[in-house]
């Protein structure tokens with residue numbers, strides 16, 4: 200049986216946060232717009248989340264200190280991020296895109312992979328479908344998306360970035376190697392700066408250079424990653440579009456050395472757990488909405504209680520207050536506690552995943 204040919208879309212919204220802000224505030228349309236924290240007249244310590252294409256003309260980039268953006272583009276409209284709004288609109292966009300896909304995988308706040316192999320007969324059909332998705336998003340949400348189409352996720356992802364904004368780039372199987380060949384190796388997203396510098400020393404600048412390089416030499420320099428890099432430079436990627444249920448959570452728990460009914464000890468442990476959970480959440484650039492506490496009494500009887508906040512947050516204060524309240528209202532005071540735990544869920548990435556695969 201021959202392997203069925205795949206048609207994969209990668210959808211990526213254009214300058215997502217600033218596009219949403221422009222939609223909400225028509226009066227800023229046409230200006231350079233920068234979303235980031237704490238600009239403070241160029242003296243703040245925040246970073247740029249994103250900027251619109253007008254601001255990018257001045258050299259402003261995501262992740263740059265906002266003070267630097269201020270020097271490059273002092274006349275831009277600076278706005279603090281409004282995560283709940285972006286997350287809401289992201290959800291609506293994902294809902295639109297999902298219904299066109301056989302398999303659907305959200306990737307970060309404004310990106311998704313769609314496996315449409317069973318929905319289209321050929322590349323022409325793929326083009327019609329991609330245009331339809333872009334049009335529905337634009338009509339419903341008032342902002343534009345770029346779509347890359349290819350025989351696998353890797354090629355689709357590189358293709359969506361090829362022509363932006365409002366782009367559509369289709370790379371058929373037979374065009375893959377040629378399409379990739381002239382692009383810089385950094386466009387293979389997992390090639391970080393260090394790898395890029397090492398490759399440059401070897402005279403490898405483009406993906407084409409990498410595809411032609413001796414794979415044995417690559418594997419002796421970079422280990423297994425070297426071989427994978429070589430495969431990807433040739434546009435080979437067998438990974439599937441994976442339906443993810445989005446049940447991710449971050450949790451920590453503590454078992455007391457001795458079962459205890461001492462509420463001071465219990466609440467102290469709880470606060471410490473909240474700190475650990477929060478540290479991990481912030482490190483992963485996540486925001487949470489739901490807080491769950493787990494209380495295990497002597498003898499293993501275990502109770503969990505959850506509360507979902509009306510907003511997304513990554514503040515320790517919100518976590519500790521909610522966890523404390525849950526334990527306070529549910530703890531059976533006369534009973535000895537063996538273990539307590541804290542979990543946050545309904546997580547959303549406040550920032551972008553930077554690595555693929």
Ligand code: TTP
Pocket residue numbers: 211212213214215216217247248249250261262308309363364549550551
């Ligand atoms: P991207 O899709 O990387 O960027 P973008 O949508 O703003 O622009 P493009 O047209 O090039 O796709 O990221 C999506 C959102 O994720 C972006 O609007 C803001 C957020 N983000 C950060 O907060 N920090 C970052 O470093 C990056 C790259 C993105």
Ligand code: MG
Pocket residue numbers: 211212213214215309
């Ligand atoms: Mg984007």
